[in-house]
Amino acid sequence: MSRNIESHDSVLLLQECSSGCKMALESMDDIRAHVEDKQLRQLIDKYYDEHVKLGVDCRDMLDRIGADTKEPGMFAKAAAKMQTAMKMAMNDDRTQAAKLLTEGCNMGIETISSSINEYRDADEKSVAIAERLRNIEDHMVGDLQPLI
Template identity: 80%
Template sequence: MEVFMSRNIENHDSVLLLQDCIAGCKMALESMDDIREHTDDKQLRELIDKYYDEHTGLSVDCRDMLDKAGADIKEPGVFAKMAAKLQTAMKMAVNDDQSQAAKLLTEGCNMGIETISGSLNEYRDADSKSVAIAERLRTLEEKMVGDLQPLL
């Protein structure tokens, strides 16, 4: 178990929750980059840019809290990153329209919602600041799903 000292993070569950949040943000950013490469749709690109900025800001908040705690930054799993990139490339090669891109982003958001919800349930002793970050991430993903709906 990792040892850390911090006035900003109260316990180990908080660190683990923040690590999951930053990994989720990184995964979302990589997925948005992948989709952006495969679409020229202006409306979709604007939506991606909006949520890219919001995920980046949330990632910075997580990184700051983890840095202050002296904790490592968690990277998304290599297999998950490769699988997502491959799936995007294959599906967009077959059908590269706005609807397909929105569907892939929606699926990614739904996975993010499921993952962060599981982390919130698992790390029940996390402090309120860490929980608030995780809830911001979940809400951001839910909001993105809603904004993608008209593009499906």
């Protein structure tokens, strides 16, 4: 059976990637507001740009087939924002910020890995986008480790 971008699983996987990129960008914005450390700000900026590019690629692929992007869940967004605000209010050093970013990346890796497994009939291009997102998150975790 030939898999194509128009398949239901392809659309759902791309929408999960789109949502994940948006969630990551919002989290990085929230944390960046508390970060003064130059090295950490540069890391955030680097991965922010990578998430923006990937989000654009997801949107472009979804636009080509007439599908909408997906927004992160309101509860997940609110919970992440509240957790960031509370933890950074108690301790706003770079270690705390790096830990929060690492937690977010790990949740992103888990979510996108689950989506790749769930949407098994997604086409190769959609899976490649999802794997790109997982790799970005994984590399970010690796780059954050020396700061924790």
